[in-house]
Amino acid sequence: MVSAELDKFPVVSDMSRALRNLFDAGNTVQMRVLEIMGLGLELDDPQFLAKKHQFFCKTGTLRSLHYPRLNMKEIKENQVRCGEHSDYGSITLLFQDGKAGLQVRNVHDEWVKAPPIEGTILVNIGDLMQRWTSDRLIASKHRVMLPTTEEENSASRQSIALFGHPDDDEIIACLDGSNKYPPIGSKEYLEMRFSMTY
Numbered sequence: 001m002v003s004a005e006l007d008k009f010p011v012v013s014d015m016s017r018a019l020r021n022l023f024d025a026g027n028t029v030q031m032r033v034l035e036i037m038g039l040g041l042e043l044d045d046p047q048f049l050a051k052k053h054q055f056f057c058k059t060g061t062l063r064s065l066h067y068p069r070l071n072m073k074e075i076k077e078n079q080v081r082c083g084e085h086s087d088y089g090s091i092t093l094l095f096q097d098g099k100a101g102l103q104v105r106n107v108h109d110e111w112v113k114a115p116p117i118e119g120t121i122l123v124n125i126g127d128l129m130q131r132w133t134s135d136r137l138i139a140s141k142h143r144v145m146l147p148t149t150e151e152e153n154s155a156s157r158q159s160i161a162l163f164g165h166p167d168d169d170e171i172i173a174c175l176d177g178s179n180k181y182p183p184i185g186s187k188e189y190l191e192m193r194f195s196m197t198y
Ligand SMILES: O=C(O)CCC(=O)C(=O)O
Pocket: 063, 065, 082, 087, 094, 096, 102, 142, 144, 159, 160, 161
């Protein structure tokens, strides 16, 4: 990146403290969402999922995604901002700025827009949660498309994803007692996905 571009980054005083606060607050929200999911899934112990995320400070990952503003003339055919994928872990909290572009594939296999709604956080189910719940909860495929108007092109987009993953030494076995997916170590699963990707 050229230095002129770097100059356009906002100056955030005490960045590390700001990120730490976001990480900690996000952790609290993740735990609450996992508890609510435990209730919805009618687990004997509704806290079960949350209890498997005790070392979030070690397993959680915060990713800042900055999509620069675009020049219409430089856009290639079929270019997207972030290609179709599902997240690997249990649940992801996604904080979007005011810019549209995110799309989620619904149960009818159609792409639907998931525009940012002020004051809300988007929650994605990850692949390991799908496996854990024997496909009762489906990992949502999502992608980020390019802006459609010239005006939107002249603005950058910023999002922050907080990826949750069960504790490293947990064995993830189907919660319904079935053998739909063989049990797998949480860390082992994540490493397998990374090695397939990179
Ligand atoms: O930038 C976004 O809104 C989505 C990013 C995303 O899906 C990811 O990093 O896994």
